[in-house]
Amino acid sequence: MSSPLLSLDHASLSLRSNAGRVDILHGITLDVHEGETVGLTGPSGSGKSSLLMLMGGLERATGGTVRALGHDLGKMNEDALAKLRRDNVGVVFQSFHLIPTLTALENVATPLELAGHDDAFDRAADELRAVGVGHRADHYPFQLSGGEQQRVALARAAAPRPRMVLADEPTGNLDGPTGEVIVDLLFGLRERYGSTLVLVTHDTELAARCDRVIRLIDGRLDVDPTG
Incomplete structure (x- = not known):
């Protein structure tokens, strides 16, 4: 098998609070391979979102190592991490995080412009059409429904x-039928671009659509990570 796209080796995460140190993740070891779809499940507070943040370099491991796309994330500065995410990692949250003063088209095109893509607006328009909101390109977030914003x-x-695409409860703020459409579009990214998908979800049926399901309990893996 080829080298993993994403590899965690005894990765841990602890954060400081007013009450002292809080241990969130404990010695996570797992590999995710190119083109794989992985569901992260577990009870609320088990560390699913924190693990996703480690995978994307949005949080730094306080122990062990996290390697993504051939890079040791712990050895990269913030600018290098931001560039790695910008060029290689798509992140979808439960909250949409759109810029309210930009149109739908501008929200999609602006990161591409910042990355130096000359075709930023053409590509953004293509992507909006691909997810079924091409006709809403000139609308601002407040003019869009929750499903349209997602x-x-x-x-x-x-x-x-x-x-790689990291999705954290992407259907959490949506009704059932709308959420199913978003999930279909997410899984479609593997067919369109070969993207690897890591998906945090409470929905067992949704997790079952993934190639592999990893369950967390109290910040620890509850299954064989090579399963």
């Missing part, structure tokens, strides 16, 4: 044609 957020994540 489609725009997904278009923004997909526009760099990422090697």
Whole structure:
């Protein structure tokens, strides 16, 4: 098997609080391979979102190592991490995180412009059409429904044609039918761009669509990570 796209070796995460140190993740060791879809499940507070943040370099491991796309994330400065995410990683959150003063088209195109893509607006328009909101390109977030905003957020994540997509409860703020559409679009990124998908979800049926399901309990893996 090829080298993993993402590899964690005894990765831990502890944060400081007013009450002292809080240990969130404990010695996580797992590999994720190119083109794989992985579901992260577990009770609330088990560390799923924190693990996703480690994978994307949005949080730094306080123990062990995290390697993504051939890079040791712990040895990279913030600028290098931001560039790695910008060019290779799409992130979709439960909250849409759209810039309210930009149109849907501008929300998708702006990161591409910052990355130096001459075709930023053409590519953004293509991605909005691909997720079914091309006709809403000139609308601002407050003019869009929750489902439409999440489609725009997904278009923004997909526009760099990422090697890896990290999704944290992407259907959490949506009704059932709308959520199913968003999930289908997420899984479709593997067919379109070969993207690897890591998906945090409480939905066991959704997790079952993934190639592999990893369950966390109290910040520790509850299954064989090579399963």
